[in-house]
Amino acid sequence: MRFLRRWKFRILIFFAVIGPGFITANVDNDAGGIYTYSLAGARYGYSLLWTLIPITIVLAVVQEMSARLGAVTGKGLADLIREEFGFRITFLMMVALTLANLANVMGEFAGVASSLQIFGISKYLSVPAVAVFVWLLVVRGTYKTVEKVFLVACSFYVCYIFSGIMARPDWLVAAESMFRPGLRLESGHLTMLVGVMGATVAPWMQFYLQSAIVEKGVERRHYAGSKLEVLVGCIASTLVAFFIVVACAATLYLNGRRDIADGADAALALRPLAGEYASALFALGLFNASVFAASILPLATAYSVCEGLGFEAGVNKKFREAPVFYWLYTSLIVLGAGLILIPGIPLVQVSYLSQVANGFLLPFVLIFMLLLINRADLMGEYTNSWGYNLVARATVAALVLLTLALVGLSLF
Amino acid sequence: MLYLTEILELPVYDVSGKKIGRVAELAAASAAQPPRVAQFLLKDGKDKPPLSVSLEDVSSVSADRVRLRISGERVHAFQPDDSLLFLRKDLLDQQIIDVNGRKVVRVNDLSFDEKVADSHPELRIHAVDIGLGGAVRRLLSGVVPKPWLRKIETRLKQSAIPWEYVDLLESDPLRRVKLNISHKVLAKMHPADLADIVEELAPKDRHAIFTALDSATAADALSEVDPQMQVSIVESLVDSLDTARAAEIVDEMAPDAAADLLADLSEETISGLLHDMPREEAEELGELLEFAENSAGGLMTTDHIALPAEATVGDARNLLVGLPELPENFNTVFLVDDVGRFLGSVPLARFVVASPQQKLVDLKAEPLMRVSAEAPERDAIELVDKYNLLALPVVNELDRLVGVITVDDIVSLLRKKG
Numbered sequence: 001m002r003f004l005r006r007w008k009f010r011i012l013i014f015f016a017v018i019g020p021g022f023i024t025a026n027v028d029n030d031a032g033g034i035y036t037y038s039l040a041g042a043r044y045g046y047s048l049l050w051t052l053i054p055i056t057i058v059l060a061v062v063q064e065m066s067a068r069l070g071a072v073t074g075k076g077l078a079d080l081i082r083e084e085f086g087f088r089i090t091f092l093m094m095v096a097l098t099l100a101n102l103a104n105v106m107g108e109f110a111g112v113a114s115s116l117q118i119f120g121i122s123k124y125l126s127v128p129a130v131a132v133f134v135w136l137l138v139v140r141g142t143y144k145t146v147e148k149v150f151l152v153a154c155s156f157y158v159c160y161i162f163s164g165i166m167a168r169p170d171w172l173v174a175a176e177s178m179f180r181p182g183l184r185l186e187s188g189h190l191t192m193l194v195g196v197m198g199a200t201v202a203p204w205m206q207f208y209l210q211s212a213i214v215e216k217g218v219e220r221r222h223y224a225g226s227k228l229e230v231l232v233g234c235i236a237s238t239l240v241a242f243f244i245v246v247a248c249a250a251t252l253y254l255n256g257r258r259d260i261a262d263g264a265d266a267a268l269a270l271r272p273l274a275g276e277y278a279s280a281l282f283a284l285g286l287f288n289a290s291v292f293a294a295s296i297l298p299l300a301t302a303y304s305v306c307e308g309l310g311f312e313a314g315v316n317k318k319f320r321e322a323p324v325f326y327w328l329y330t331s332l333i334v335l336g337a338g339l340i341l342i343p344g345i346p347l348v349q350v351s352y353l354s355q356v357a358n359g360f361l362l363p364f365v366l367i368f369m370l371l372l373i374n375r376a377d378l379m380g381e382y383t384n385s386w387g388y389n390l391v392a393r394a395t396v397a398a399l400v401l402l403t404l405a406l407v408g409l410s411l412f
Numbered sequence: 413m414l415y416l417t418e419i420l421e422l423p424v425y426d427v428s429g430k431k432i433g434r435v436a437e438l439a440a441a442s443a444a445q446p447p448r449v450a451q452f453l454l455k456d457g458k459d460k461p462p463l464s465v466s467l468e469d470v471s472s473v474s475a476d477r478v479r480l481r482i483s484g485e486r487v488h489a490f491q492p493d494d495s496l497l498f499l500r501k502d503l504l505d506q507q508i509i510d511v512n513g514r515k516v517v518r519v520n521d522l523s524f525d526e527k528v529a530d531s532h533p534e535l536r537i538h539a540v541d542i543g544l545g546g547a548v549r550r551l552l553s554g555v556v557p558k559p560w561l562r563k564i565e566t567r568l569k570q571s572a573i574p575w576e577y578v579d580l581l582e583s584d585p586l587r588r589v590k591l592n593i594s595h596k597v598l599a600k601m602h603p604a605d606l607a608d609i610v611e612e613l614a615p616k617d618r619h620a621i622f623t624a625l626d627s628a629t630a631a632d633a634l635s636e637v638d639p640q641m642q643v644s645i646v647e648s649l650v651d652s653l654d655t656a657r658a659a660e661i662v663d664e665m666a667p668d669a670a671a672d673l674l675a676d677l678s679e680e681t682i683s684g685l686l687h688d689m690p691r692e693e694a695e696e697l698g699e700l701l702e703f704a705e706n707s708a709g710g711l712m713t714t715d716h717i718a719l720p721a722e723a724t725v726g727d728a729r730n731l732l733v734g735l736p737e738l739p740e741n742f743n744t745v746f747l748v749d750d751v752g753r754f755l756g757s758v759p760l761a762r763f764v765v766a767s768p769q770q771k772l773v774d775l776k777a778e779p780l781m782r783v784s785a786e787a788p789e790r791d792a793i794e795l796v797d798k799y800n801l802l803a804l805p806v807v808n809e810l811d812r813l814v815g816v817i818t819v820d821d822i823v824s825l826l827r828k829k830g
Contacts, residue, residue, distance in 0.1 A: 074616060087520065
């Protein structure tokens with residue numbers, strides 16, 4: 001009996017820690033992510049592959065910082081920003097985060113609309129239906145049971161790995177592109193860089209991951225396990241990104257289809273694996289990813305905002321107890337889904353631009369994280385090492401420069 | 413009424429009208445209740461150490477400036493003092509416990525009662541602002557002219573907690589003593605409410621509360637906390653070399669709750685805790701731990717009252733009156749023979765209407781209901797449901813009474829499963 005209990009204990013710790021990083025990494029490859037990587041491959045072939053190495057490093061560093069902040073302080077990122085920087089700064093940050101996340105929610109519903117369009121289901125039917133489903137799922141508290149279904153369905157991403165290989169890409173060119181950075185001072189190219197960055201290291205993920213770590217009760221002493229899990233999640237996440245780009249480059253780009261207008265275009269990348277079923281496969285995978293992220297994003301946003309501004313939050317509270325929380329949560333879904341119903345709205349473009357918005361917001365989130373994590377009074381011996389600071393600061397600088405360059409290009 | 417955020421950043425002028433800095437912080441003496449502001453800390457330029465002005469040297473605090481009654485040369489550098497409560501650093505934007513509303517809230521602002529005493533202003537903390545009014549003041553002050561701001565604020569819903577219902581969180585134990593924070597008010601709360609509050613706090617603050625509360629209250633609250641968090645609270649007490657404290661709390665818990673908690677701890681922690689507990693309780697818990705978690709034995713508590721079958725109602729009443737403490741959710745008396753074999757259950761309600769001479773055996777419930785300690789918990793649930801029991805006796809392989817499963821355990825179990 002004792003033996004059994006010890007085992008149970010071990011397994012409990014393992015699961016307590018395996019959760020947040022892994023889930024975050026999977027949600028990261030949402031509709032916006034899939035479309036952004038697809039566009040990167042379709043428009044620029046293999047030439048953007050080099051970005052994935054620095055981005056993986058940045059992702060791992062940033063996610064680890066989030067996890068560490070959560071485990072050491074026991075507080076969410078919004079909480080910490082509020083406690084250390086005051087109300088006004090928190091308010092501005094939360095407004096920016098809400099807007100960027102609204103764009104992301106739109107991106108997810110665009111994913112829902114475009115995936116089910118492949119099966120001939122009108123967006124006027126699919127989007128409201130999914131919006132209601134997501135709202136109920138979370139408010140009724142059944143989310144946790146469905147989460148496992150989403151996670152299992154995420155194995156869809158493996159299809160891109162097989163398809164990428166079966167498309168017989170030019171591995172030599174691909175490998176060469178991995179290590180040959182190329183930068184063109186042209187707004188489409190620079191926007192794509194920001195988009196890929198924002199798709200991989202999304203600002204809302206940092207808030208979400210840190211809160212999840214706190215909620216799971218991962219503390220200093222279990223922290224080593226968390227660190228490993230975050231790293232594995234990051235590598236899995238960018239591996240998928242790599243194969244999406246390769247699959248799209250080897251199919252769409254090589255065949256001269258340099259743009260993706262709808263889901264059916266993007267599905268062509270899966271043709272080497274699935275043949276005529278490529279569209280169906282892509283549609284199902286995209287649908288799952290979109291609904292998965294759509295059920296996390298509005299909720300995570302509402303939690304962060306209420307945490308930071310001091311409103312009561314939680315799905316276990318009644319509407320009367322936490323009105324701001326429920327209003328915000330509901331409005332994000334209603335607005336996010338509602339805007340997608342505008343006739344003729346370019347779905348793929350909406351998804352892609354939401355990731356670019358993430359890229360613009362990311363440096364500000366990183367600055368706060370850096371300021372917080374380097375404070376000895378908060379973090380004790382767990383402040384950043386110089387290597388971490390270097391990577392994070394370089395990322396901030398790179399993103400700010402990219403943003404300025406884009407502003408410059410659009411002005412002149 | 414003055415607000416903290418209206419005073420912060422005000423320019424400070426000395427008696428000759430020379431500007432000597434800005435208000436950077438308000439320090440209050442925490443010995444008095446409610447705390448009285450004792451000093452203004454001033455900053456003049458970024459890197460200089462803060463100056464300190466005692467409130468006795470202030471002649472007035474107005475909407476746009478603070479005037480001193482002394483000259484700038486007599487203002488000295490601030491001497492750190494642990495017994496001072498720093499209103500900006502310790503309170504503003506931090507979390508506190510609203511004892512009346514039974515929840516954790518974030519401080520948007522503080523309001524002061526303003527009085528003139530000995531021709532200098534006296535500021536006492538009046539209430540903690542947690543509402544929209546404070547939020548809008550924080551957001552718009554300096555952006556919108558002050559009179560407008562006041563007008564906007566009056567239209568918003570005000571929400572403030574009077575200082576007497578505020579419980580401060582301070583994770584440093586030494587400072588907690590110096591600041592006179594006792595968490596005594598928390599002990600008056602229902603354990604379930606206290607548990608809800610504790611679940612919302614950061615681990616450090618959680619730890620602080622569990623070290624400060626008396627062990628009976630701590631035990632009651634701990635039993636109501638989510639099981640995973642129970643483990644982390646006890647582990648953090650043990651880790652901070654406070655095993656004795658943890659053992660005290662576990663000892664005060666109902667044996668079944670304590671056993672469930674121990675089952676999730678590491679072997680090393682368990683033996684440490686049991687070692688620090690009174691021997692009898694430790695042995696009892698050790699026995700409970702031997703039962704599989706999802707068996708009737710794992711569900712039961714050993715805390716029960718058993719009497720010889722030949723006793724009368726009068727005997728039983730005398731015995732109960734003499735007990736220092738009744739078991740939790742006590743509703744049934746059990747009958748046993750001289751070797752402890754189970755003979756029957758007498759619901760407490762039957763005592764009320766019986767005469768003192770009546771034999772307990774004649775009052776026992778029929779049919780005789782019991783469950784084996786090794787039986788799966790499912791069996792216990794079925795029996796309780798089918799026969800509408802409030803308490804189900806648990807026996808060992810020799811049919812000796814070893815414990816009882818009460819209906820509240822069944823309710824928690826079903827909720828956890830469903």
